[in-house]
Amino acid sequence: MLPLSVSERGLGGEVCPNADGERSEYWRPAAGETSPPNPLHNPFAERTDYFPEDRRRVSYALQTLWHEKTRYAAGVGAVAFSAVLMVLQVGLLLGLFETTSIPVDHTSADIWVGSQDVRSVDLGVPIGVNLHMARLTGKSGLVGQPELYLANYANLTRPNGGMERCFILGSGLDPDAAGAADVLTPELKSALTMPDSIVIDESDLNRTGLTGLGDRIKINGVEVTLVGTVRGMKSLAAPWVMCSLTTARKILATYLQPDQTTYLLVRAESPQRAKEIVNELNAEYPEMQAHTADDFSFSCRWYWLTRTKAGIAIGYAALLGLLVGAVITAQTLYSATMASAREFATLLALGIPRKKIYGLVMEQSFWVGAAGIVVAWPVVYLLSLGAAAGGAKVVLRWEVLAGAAVLTILTALGSGLFALRSVRSIQPMSLLR
Amino acid sequence: MSRSFGDGALKRFALRDVTVDLFPGQLALLMGPSGSGKSTLLAVLSGLLPPDSGQVFAEDQGRTVDVWAMTDPEREQFRLRHTGFIFQGYNLFPALTALQQLEIVLKWGAGLDNAEARSRAEDMLKRLGLDQQKSKKPAQLSGGEKQRVAIGRALVKDPTFIFADEPTSALDWENGKVVLELLRAAAHSRQASIFVVSHDDRMKEYADVIYHLNEGRLEVEHNPAAPAPIHLPVEGFS
Known part of the structure; x- marks a missing residue:
């Protein structure tokens, strides 16, 4: 290395x-040295060339972003934060409202037939068994016989006093019964065949005042015995109470006439055929409502989501997240x-047109949004795993993920538009002092 | 041309009825004390700052045009076709390599495709002796090299006029001489008009014509001792 001395030119x-990147005082070779082609070589200025010659096709915008990672980190972080907030909130809400369709999701029926305009599984009103059974059995492409499904709210009297609303799910208990919840083991199904026996989710034990197997409580005045607990049938408002058709009919005696049911359930040859049958039934009999299981499940969730206005609350929170992301990104x-x-x-x-510089800033804002999404996704998955471990389900539907990605990019582009103010203020004259 | 700043009692003339002729193949040097209006004259001549009165005529596509009678987009187009600038700072993008600093002007300005922009930028860097530095970013270049890249950016679109505002002020004299030799070589071999603003007397020996600006008035001094076109040790513009 050349001996160095401080410049006399100060x-x-x-x-x-x-x-x-900070400017330091000028150093130059000592007197007597021949002028080297690079007399100002700074050994500390060596940097890794992230985009060497063979990769130069990377856009100027992306290259600048990468070069000044620390500067843009705040924007990327803000965008990622708003994306995470949005996805988790919607995911938690969907997870929460999944509980409203649990009876539908945990049975193996393809078609649900209920009363007119029934939009959620807990809103069915009694329908005549014979009439509806006849309508169903006339259809081809069904597998097995339609089954009764008795469902309605009931009042549960806790052992220590006090009332609790519960929801009765009375179904067939045969090994291949379409209405029996899939969480019921053969042993539990067998136990439920005993008169006045019930099974609930273990998370509902406290709420119902039950402590263990063999405990007895009254539902709608009928004394029932807890013969087992399951997992995966968590409830939101009223505990799901699984029982046989006989027990359900006894509990719901004042609500259901002997020749009535809440739903008729049946399997179909294929999902496609199930859709066709549902369409045919709804067209032929407008005074009843048939659903495929998937549609009914979605309908339950959507009904409660809109009914409770929870979507609006989530919308506001997501908007706030977007706003925070937008302001930081713009800055x-x-x-x-x-x-x-x-x-x-x-x-x-x-003489380079100003619009080229606008384009560069807009491209940078797009990449900030894209980088934010890339950062956000692993965080979303980790947090959703954490939430699941804590007992809260986060539903990450592709529609939600895609929607959040689009909104995030739009937010970043909006911030870019805001930042164009700075480009408008740049004048070449400012370079002449 | 005249140009003033301020109003009423505070009105101050930076230029008073000033006339300047710039010729192809000539390096004109504008000297004067600080605050004498040197940068104002450069800005008015180069189409960056409108004069209060007067005109700036130039040859454009075979006809004589008044730069300040053009619309803003027309003037932008004129600058794109005809002018190159070298400012006091290097003003290089920290994220881009030396080659890209030149390419961006050709791609965004002249609309050249990647291959042609690259070829012309490489050629220019080679002429400036920066062949080995083309993949380096500003932080990896010395001050002299950075100013040469800035000169390359001004010359790469082959302008008719090159305006340089104190182009050597951030350099030691050894590097400053290299810059001036490059500018002279550009003037002589490319028949460009070079207009350099400086307060450094050592530059006079490189100028064909020297203007002195003092309190808004201009005096001309021709330099009979101006050296013949210089061929640079680093492959120049011969």
């Missing part, structure tokens, strides 16, 4: 940046653009 001399892009104002001013002086 402040008027050369300045060169150090590795941190990041604005200051990054202003930091390059002299370079942009030089291009403008050379």
Whole structure:
């Protein structure tokens, strides 16, 4: 290395940046040295060339973003934060409202037939068994006989006093019964065939005042015995109470006439055929409502989501997240653009159209949004796993993920538009002092 | 041309009825004390700052045009076709390599495709002796090299006029001489008009014509001792 001495020219001399981009005093070779082609070589200025020659097709915007990672990190972080907030909130809400369709999701029936305009499984009103059974059995493509499914709210009297609403799910208990919840083991189904016996989810034990197997409580005045507990039938408002058709009919005696049921359930040859049968039934008999299991499940969730206005609350929270993301991203892009104002001013002086610089800033904002999404996804998955471990289900539907991605990119682009103010203010004249 | 700043009692003339002729193949040097209006004259001549009165005529596509009678987009197009700038700072994008600093002007300005922009930018860097530095970013270049990249950016679109505002002020004299030699070589071999603003007397020996600006008035001094076109040790513009 050449011996170095401080320049006598002092402040008027050369300045060169150090590795941190800060300007340091100028040094030059000592007298007597021949002028080297690069007399100002700064050994600390060596940097890794992230985009060497063979990769130069990377856009200027992306290259700048990568070069100034720390500067743009705040924007990427803000965008990721709003994306995570949005997806988790919607995911938690969907997870929460999944409990409203649990009876439908845990049975193996393909077609549900209920009363007119029934939109959620807990809203069915009694229908005549014979009439509806006849309508169903006339259809081809069904597998097995339609089964009764008795369902309605009931009042549960806790052992220590006090009332609790519960929801009775009375189904067939044959090994291949379409209405029997899939969480019921053969042993539990067998136990439920005993008169006045019930099974509940273990998470509902406290709520119902039950402590263990063999405990007895009254539902609608009928004394029933707990013969087992299951997992996966968590409830939101009223505990699901699984029992046989006989027990259900006894509990719901004042609600259901002997020749009535809440639903008729049946399997179909194929999902496609199930859809066709449902369409035919709804067209032929407008006074009843047939659903495929998938549609009914969605209908239950959607009904409660809109009914409770929870969607609006989530919408506001997501909007707030987007706003925070947008403001920080706009500020990041604005200051990054202003930091390059002299370079942009030089291009403008050379006659480069201003719209090219607008394009660069907009492309940068797009990449900030895209990077935010890339950062957000693993965080979303980790947090949803954490939530699941804590007992809260986060439903990550592709529609929600895609929607959040689109909103995030739009937010970033909006922030870019805001940052264009800084480009408008750049004048080449500012370079002449 | 005249140009003033401020109003009423605070009105101050930066330029008073100033006339300048710039010729192809000539390096004109504008000197004067600080605050004498040197940068104002450069800005008015180069189409960056409108004069209060007067005109700036130039040859454009075979006809004589008044730069300040154009619309803003027309003037932008004029600058794109005809002018190159070298400012006091290097104003290089920290994220881009030396080659890309030149390519961006050709791609965004002249609309050249990647291959042609690259080829012309490489050629220019080679002429400036920066062949080995083309893949380096500003942080990896010395001050002299950075100013040469800035000159390359000004010259790469082959402008008719090159305006340089204190182009050597951030350099030591050894590097400053290299810059001036490059500018002279551009003037002589490319028949460009070079207009350099400086307060450094050592530059006079490189100028064909020297203007002195003092309190808004201009005096001309021709330099009979101006050296012949210089061929640079680093492959110049011969």
